[in-house]
Amino acid sequence: MALPNGEVARFVYAYVFLQVVVCIMVTFQQISDWRWLGSETKTPLRDGGFEYLPRLNSFDIPDFLVLSLFVSTMVCLTISSKTMAQKMIFWRRIFWISGCLYLFRAFTFISTTLPPTKECQPVVGKDIPEMLRIGGRMIFGIDKACTDNIYSGHTMMLTSCIMLWKIYCPNKPINTYVQIHALVGLVTIVASRLHYTVDVILSLFITYAMYSIYFFLVRIAMFSKFHCGIELLECSHNDEYQRIAFTPEIVNRHLVPWIVWMDGLDLRWEEWNISESLPFYQPKRNLLY
Template identity: 25%
Template sequence: MGVTQPGSSGGCWRTRAGTGSCGHDDVRRPGVYQVYASAQLWRRVCAETTAELQLLFEKWQLLLAGLVFQYIHGLAARGVHYLHRPGPLLQDLGFMALPELGQEKGYLSESLFTFIFISFFLWSFHPFVYHSKRFYTVLLWRRVLAFLVASQFLRIMTFYSTQLPGPNYHCREGSKLATLPPPNNALEVLLINFPRGVLFGCGDLIFSSHMIFTLVFVRTYHKYGSNRLIKLLSWLMAIIQSLLIIASRKHYTVDVVVAWYTVNLVVFFVDKKLPEMPDRTNGLSLLPVNTKDKDGRMKEELHKLEKDGRMMDEFHKLLNGNTVDATDWRQRVQINGKHGEDTNHTVSDATPTGT
């Protein structure tokens, strides 16, 4: 009874009772499923790349402008370094409350910032891999760059208005990097000595650039992310980042405090001015666990489409003044079950959502 024999086709096996499996059951095998999952992933990446490239061709001007302004922001920070004059540290409540980490532990804040930056960057490209997605990567970075540009523009105006003596170790009195000699030519300024000129800058204090990026990333994930735990952890990391910046004496406390309310206000108002991104939520599953589940979902979708098609045909007949046969209508009601609920569901599905 339990012995299986090959059927007429090479890929089918049947029992003596006449039952058997064929075709899709092979996908459940580990090796075959890995190939199937890889093929599905590759198709998803190709389809997403095609869609994102189309958006990139339409929105490239704004994205390029945002990237160019990142260079302008770095150039402005380099320029204010020529104006910086070292002096005694200002009285600071955060310096009194937090112990100084020391120059040898200054990497802690940079390490956390690097982790936040890379994590957000990778997450922003997850629509290329995951089945569940809520946004287009191009449109997301368009908003992020808009937030960054608005915040950095305010930052440039602020640190050029007043130059404070830098609290960082390389900006204090006696350090060779605290002041820069006048540039020999314009090219020396335009090159901004990247990345050393960015890491060892002085004078660009109010408000913290690290906090601009951190808060923009955290707020963006808070709106478009889906994991509540990660949202809480991201806000916690933003708070820890603030404390590490003060403890490592890279900024005064006022630089961090101003960043907190300025960036949040900028994101709030700029986000309202920008058109809302379309919600691409289409399910929570990533890859199908097995073919049976996938086939079940496909059958449900086909049944729903078939039923909706019949209901919409009858709906259009009524709109056009044509009558529907009463006998046929009663049969449809008996087959479909709850007629009122199905009709409401069909009309709601047929109505497009605004984006």
């Protein structure tokens, strides 16, 4: 029996993927905390941000800045999506991208354990059912992990908001405010000792890269389908093209079919004969976007 494969079904698959990844992440957080309890390294590492920024004694400020920007971003961009199909596409992309980012974050926990940035008493389950219960409490912020370092989840959310506004809202004043809001949030994350500075830097870069790769591959998928000349132009046997670009092999092409399925591009191609309304590549003319 074949699984459902429509827009709603893929929305559900994306949501389930995110939930499974979050469960894995909070479980790995507890394993990391358990490993730290058995280690001899109890003092925080030296950090340039800690040394030069005045200390905030509460996590309330960074938590508020992250939550306020995240909620306003989700609400405003959902409302601005004109149709139900667009709303589903918007949220499905968030589920897939966030799931991939959280999965990467989970493996940073399990691979290397850094000491907490502050005094901390971890809550660690003794068996799988208890770990799952504690993990559920972590998801809702009731319990806190001690060694969730290397990759800042707060920074991931702030950077995601910057990228989402940049992609879906070309309004420059709004984007400027979002970037300032996020920058203040990043500073307070370090100032409050919520994360090491390196956690923020790595998360900022990885999140930006993930969004860039995802939407670049969406664009490549569209070009590959509707601008047939692009495949010929990039052909490794095209001497003139290779003389300029020198890219005999284009990496990440194998990811395009995955992105097509995750994003539902193939479904939208079937529903709408888009080929009649999109411009095609024509030699010696600018490629229209």
